[in-house]
Amino acid sequence: MRSPLRHLTRRGLLTGTLGSAALLATAGTLAGCGTKGAQQTEAGCKSDDLSATEKKLAFSNWPQYMDVDEKDESKRPTLDAFIAKSGIQVTYTEDVNDNNEFFGKVQNQLAGCQTTGRDIMVLTDWMAARMIRLGWIQKLDKAKLPNVEANLLPSLRNRSFDSDNQLAIPWQSGLAGLAYNAKVAKEIRTVDELLTRPDLKGKVTALSEMRDTMGLLLQSNGHDPSNFTTAQFDDALNKLKKAVDSKQIRKFTGNDYAPDLAKGDIAACIGWSGDVIQLGFEDEKIKFVVPESGVMLWSDNMLVPNKAGHKANAEELINYYYDPAVAAKLAAYVNYICPVKGAQAEMEKIDPDLAANPLIFPDEAMLSKSKVFMALDEKREKEYETKFQQVIGA
Amino acid sequence: MSALAHVPTSSGQPAAPPGARRGRSRLLPYLLLLPGAAWLLVFFVLPLLQLAAASLYDPSGSISTGYAMTWAFGNYPDALQQYWPQLARSFGYSAIALVLALLMGYPLAYGIAQKAGRWKNLLLVAVVAPMFTSFLVRTLAWKTILSDNGWVVGLLRDVHLLGADGRLLATPFAVVLGLTYNFLPFLVLPLYASLERLDPRLLEAASDLYASPLRAFQKVTLPLSMPGVIAGTLLFFIPATGDYINAELLGTPNEYMIGNVIDSAFLVRLDYPQGAALSFLLMAAILAIVFVYLRKAGTEEVL
Numbered sequence: 222m223r224s225p226l227r228h229l230t231r232r233g234l235l236t237g238t239l240g241s242a243a244l245l246a247t248a249g250t251l252a253g254c255g256t257k258g259a260q261q262t263e264a265g266c267k268s269d270d271l272s273a274t275e276k277k278l279a280f281s282n283w284p285q286y287m288d289v290d291e292k293d294e295s296k297r298p299t300l301d302a303f304i305a306k307s308g309i310q311v312t313y314t315e316d317v318n319d320n321n322e323f324f325g326k327v328q329n330q331l332a333g334c335q336t337t338g339r340d341i342m343v344l345t346d347w348m349a350a351r352m353i354r355l356g357w358i359q360k361l362d363k364a365k366l367p368n369v370e371a372n373l374l375p376s377l378r379n380r381s382f383d384s385d386n387q388l389a390i391p392w393q394s395g396l397a398g399l400a401y402n403a404k405v406a407k408e409i410r411t412v413d414e415l416l417t418r419p420d421l422k423g424k425v426t427a428l429s430e431m432r433d434t435m436g437l438l439l440q441s442n443g444h445d446p447s448n449f450t451t452a453q454f455d456d457a458l459n460k461l462k463k464a465v466d467s468k469q470i471r472k473f474t475g476n477d478y479a480p481d482l483a484k485g486d487i488a489a490c491i492g493w494s495g496d497v498i499q500l501g502f503e504d505e506k507i508k509f510v511v512p513e514s515g516v517m518l519w520s521d522n523m524l525v526p527n528k529a530g531h532k533a534n535a536e537e538l539i540n541y542y543y544d545p546a547v548a549a550k551l552a553a554y555v556n557y558i559c560p561v562k563g564a565q566a567e568m569e570k571i572d573p574d575l576a577a578n579p580l581i582f583p584d585e586a587m588l589s590k591s592k593v594f595m596a597l598d599e600k601r602e603k604e605y606e607t608k609f610q611q612v613i614g615a
Numbered sequence: 616m617s618a619l620a621h622v623p624t625s626s627g628q629p630a631a632p633p634g635a636r637r638g639r640s641r642l643l644p645y646l647l648l649l650p651g652a653a654w655l656l657v658f659f660v661l662p663l664l665q666l667a668a669a670s671l672y673d674p675s676g677s678i679s680t681g682y683a684m685t686w687a688f689g690n691y692p693d694a695l696q697q698y699w700p701q702l703a704r705s706f707g708y709s710a711i712a713l714v715l716a717l718l719m720g721y722p723l724a725y726g727i728a729q730k731a732g733r734w735k736n737l738l739l740v741a742v743v744a745p746m747f748t749s750f751l752v753r754t755l756a757w758k759t760i761l762s763d764n765g766w767v768v769g770l771l772r773d774v775h776l777l778g779a780d781g782r783l784l785a786t787p788f789a790v791v792l793g794l795t796y797n798f799l800p801f802l803v804l805p806l807y808a809s810l811e812r813l814d815p816r817l818l819e820a821a822s823d824l825y826a827s828p829l830r831a832f833q834k835v836t837l838p839l840s841m842p843g844v845i846a847g848t849l850l851f852f853i854p855a856t857g858d859y860i861n862a863e864l865l866g867t868p869n870e871y872m873i874g875n876v877i878d879s880a881f882l883v884r885l886d887y888p889q890g891a892a893l894s895f896l897l898m899a900a901i902l903a904i905v906f907v908y909l910r911k912a913g914t915e916e917v918l
Contacts, residue, residue, distance in 0.1 A: 236709070254679065255672065255684035259679055322880075325882055331792070355679055423780070440702075465868060471867055472785055472868065473868060484762055484763075485748075486763045599677050599679055603886070607886070610883060612868075612880050614868020614875070
């Protein structure tokens, strides 16, 4: 009875035809897919500046990266003073939590030369370098940034991804070095100790930020993180892999190492100076160490993306924050390295202890040990990131 | 529906031929489906197609140059070869967690449904209440509970269940525990629903027929609760397998699951073809397992 012909009802035929058509259509759509390149050029993606008529500015920053009033957390003294002085209405949003996530958030707009609705966004060196490489960032007018010209720390000038200091202006800088909790660990001085000392086994973390962890390891091998070869990178990575395989390293973290270090679940780690200083205020047993082989210097930079409508307003704000008196007020709150020369003298008036802290105002000895990670081209970035991710487990 | 079809037409005109009326009532279910279907089309089917396309992009593409569609089916074996341990681990962990959750969840659901009396609603709320706080916060709380210097680890060390240097955090144990805890309510609720409908008179009848309690459970309770077991198992297993928060927060790189790899492929390494291929592999593997499971456990009430 169940001959194939009997089975061929009108409905069956119809479903079959529709089904095949849908499949074909799907295949056709897929074939038409593929993405266009995200590379933009200055000539190809022009931005109009509406600053003359619109006194507005949209500023995207990391959480807890702006001074707030001690009594009223909704007030931001330095920013409010800027608004009062310039008459520019600043929309301040703390929506940068992670460089990679933020990249995912703005990538489609910037790749298509559309506005992100932001005039300034603050991103770390390597992400700034990537966006500059993709042609997504507007050049600033140096004539409108006299304070930056005068006061930017020399060690943060002419970085490889912004050789002329007009694309990425540091908001705050910081160090990636070692930290330990003296309640559960003896003092550590070198990266090698962190990776091999038996009493630390399983109580060590490193940063999942490749540039910071690998920069420190490269330095511990006597290599220069601002200029290295792939072979040298592989050497350093092998060293890291040994520490992972031997279970010396417990995990790789973002900011979340801080509470664990405070609790003592982690005895020692690779961490960031600002976090560790803040922990140190609450518990003096938590200490930051600049390893003898050298330390990594990074910055979070103010960038003006393509199609941001208020470049001149942005320049006014950037220039304002390079006034040493303003920079000192900000540094007193955030405790990272202040990129502004002259702020140290201003800080003397606010808090002499902080002014003497080399992790906020690094001295020459400290700066001579610090390096900025090399800017990578796309191919090397992907290659290194893939190798690194394989070692850290993903 | 039939009530609608029999409403007489009020106009003096002769009623429309029955075919037309039936046609409209036939159409109605589809109209009711429309909002849901449109939603699924825009937010599920289209992204899925986009993802399918991305999994076949030229793997040598990049963001700046763009990705060309080259039907690179090789992305699949490549991704599998590189990350099969994480994929296998995902299924292993969630299978163990599922067994643990069943062992805990079944008696719990049974107790609430059959024995709790007037405490029933309160207990149900207690099962659901943790879901009022964020998944992330609850997982972070486990970090504090299992902390090396916390009392749990201290106690276990004192009774020598853990060595002096032993720890719970950052071990496979912590990850499986996190999975079990986080997805337990998804298992308990459907189980409760089917156990609640269980008629106690059936158990009385079983004992009248000289069945031991164990045998009554085997022959009456368990078969009648199977739809709940199956629905609960699926609701537990599918999200647990794709989860990456527990491995990220409670584990180490050695415990990373496939979700962590997909996360890093999309956000950190920017290897979209590989991330998409891994997502599809995960989806295919889960679908295959679910299909086999439903065939074996076979119940019509779920599907």
